[in-house]
Amino acid sequence: MINLEDIEINKFQLNGLLNHHEKQGFKYLLENGVFCATCNDYCKYSVSNYKLYLDRFNDIKVSGNCSLCNGKVEKVMEFGDNESFFRKAVQFRNKMAALVESE
Numbered sequence: 001m002i003n004l005e006d007i008e009i010n011k012f013q014l015n016g017l018l019n020h021h022e023k024q025g026f027k028y029l030l031e032n033g034v035f036c037a038t039c040n041d042y043c044k045y046s047v048s049n050y051k052l053y054l055d056r057f058n059d060i061k062v063s064g065n066c067s068l069c070n071g072k073v074e075k076v077m078e079f080g081d082n083e084s085f086f087r088k089a090v091q092f093r094n095k096m097a098a099l100v101e102s103e
C-alpha cells in the first residue's frame with residue numbers, strides 16, 4: 001500500500017533519490033527558480049532554513065525562507081514526471097512504510 005501524502009525527507013534521502021543530472025537541476029532551481037512574493041522576484045540569495053518534502057505527486061517540494069527578506073517561500077520541483085525518479089520515489093515510500101510498520 002502506497003501512502004501518497006507529503007513526507008518530509010532530509011538532504012541525504014534527497015541525494016539518494018536524484019541522479020547526477022537531477023541534482024544539478026535541483027541545485028539550479030533552488031538558486032534561481034524560487035519566487036519570493038515579498039521581494040516580487042526570484043530569491044537571488046537562495047533559500048535558507050528549508051525543508052524538503054516528497055509531495056503526493058512525487059515531486060520535490062522545498063519550503064523555506066527567502067535569504068534576502070526572510071519571507072516564506074515554497075517551490076514544487078516537478079521531478080515526479082520523470083519515470084526513473086518516480087520509480088525511486090515509490091520504492092522510497094515503500095521502504096519508509098515498512099520501517100513504520102516494523103516499529
Ligand SMILES: [Zn+2]
Pocket residue numbers: 036037038039040066067068069070071
Ligand atoms: Zn524575499
